[in-house]
Amino acid sequence: MAARLGLAVATGAVSVLPGFLVGALALQIRGDLDVRVEAVAAGVTVFFLAGAFGASWGGRLADHIGALRAMRRCVFVTAAALAAASLAPSLPVLFLLLAIAGVANSVTQPAINLFVAEQIPADRQGLGFGIKQSGIPAAILVSGLALPLLALPLGWRVTLALCALAPLAVGLALPRGGGVHTSRRPASRRPSRALLLTALGAALGTAGPSALGAYLVASSVDVGIGEGTAGLLASLASGLSLATRVSLGARADRRHDYGLAVVVVLLGAGSLGFALMASDTVALFVLGTLVAFTLGWGWPGLFNLAVVDSNRETPGSASGVSQTGIYLGAALGPAVFGALSAGAGYGAAWLAVAVTTLASAGVLWLAGRATALARVESGSRV
Secondary structure, three states, X not given: OHHHHHHHHXXXXXXXXXXXXXXXXXXHHHHHHOOOHHHHHHHHHHHHHHHHHHHHHHHHHHHHHOHHHHHHHHHHHHHHHHHHHXXXXXXXXXXXXXXXXXXXXXXXXXXXXXXXXXXXXXXXXXXXXXXXXXXXXXXXXXXXXXXXXXXXXXXXXXXXXXXXXXXXXXXXXXXXXOOOOOOOXXXXXXOOHHHHHHHHHHHHHHHHHHHHHHHHHHHHHHHOOOHHHHHXXXXXXXXXXXXXXXXXXXXXXXXXXXXXXXXXXXXXXXXXXXHXXXXXXXXXXXXXXXXXXXXXOOOHHHHHHHXXXXXXXXXXXXXXXXXXXXXXXXXXXXXXXXXXXXXXXXXXXXXXXXXXXXXXXXXXXXXXXXXXXXXXXXXXXX
16 A cells, blocks of 8 residues: 555656746746746746646546556656756746646546545545645645755756656656556536535635745745745645645544545634734744645645545546646636735735635535535435
């Protein structure tokens, strides 16, 4: 099981790496391409918006061709996109390559959910999804470390070229083939009300963490934290988020609690962290960053587990719908944050994120109730 989870984590980390690298390297890219930092950070929006358009059919594709085959092909696309991005002569070319990587990621994530659902025993899937979702904070951790260790001494282009080796290595490590296939009914053309609410809640809940990935370094510098220290702060906070996802997944297995209730609590608590980041005091900003990462972004493993557990017959397709919401939030979050911070400052933008995160908790509470009601109705028909 450990080897299979290792493959899932590594695949998830490298597939999302391009989106977070451009955020961590925004200040360097800005200087080289002579554009505003908000323009560079829009690359995160491009990456995830491309994923939003591809996630739904990407989930169906993973169900059709198999998890491993989809994962392997897509990480090779990611490697090629990162390598080419290191040579990008302009921002539009960089954005085009980020869009290609974003589409590849939109197929990879539902494929990994399918892989975990098929390969990990049902009573260990809380831990499985917690570890699987540690790939995203791992990508931010790598992005944060890449700033002081690679980008500052070598430049952003060399950093992207070196980071392209990571998805290439993962693609070579993944076994050939399509993975285990199970008999599944075709996915319904119209997602359930509960699944649509889940996607909406995910969109609202992902907006804030995506702004963290895009603007944490720039916002930290604005408060008075050094650029290299800001990268280390991002790495530390990502490590805490990673640990939270794994520990909460193990807790879900012990309690056989695979619903959205804990997700709602985490989002509500995480909104307080985002509110603290509105302070211009370094200590409160750092505390808010740690709370926002740990609680406000400690929920994706439990979230994906809840989606898969409610849609066992078509986990890839259902994940595609929920991932559409995640990608929309990840795309629009940095864009709206950039506009707010440019007009009203980082403090006002982080307060807006706090409100959005709290709203996400409310929507996912409704989604949990809708899921429970659907199960009761389904049981009464049996």
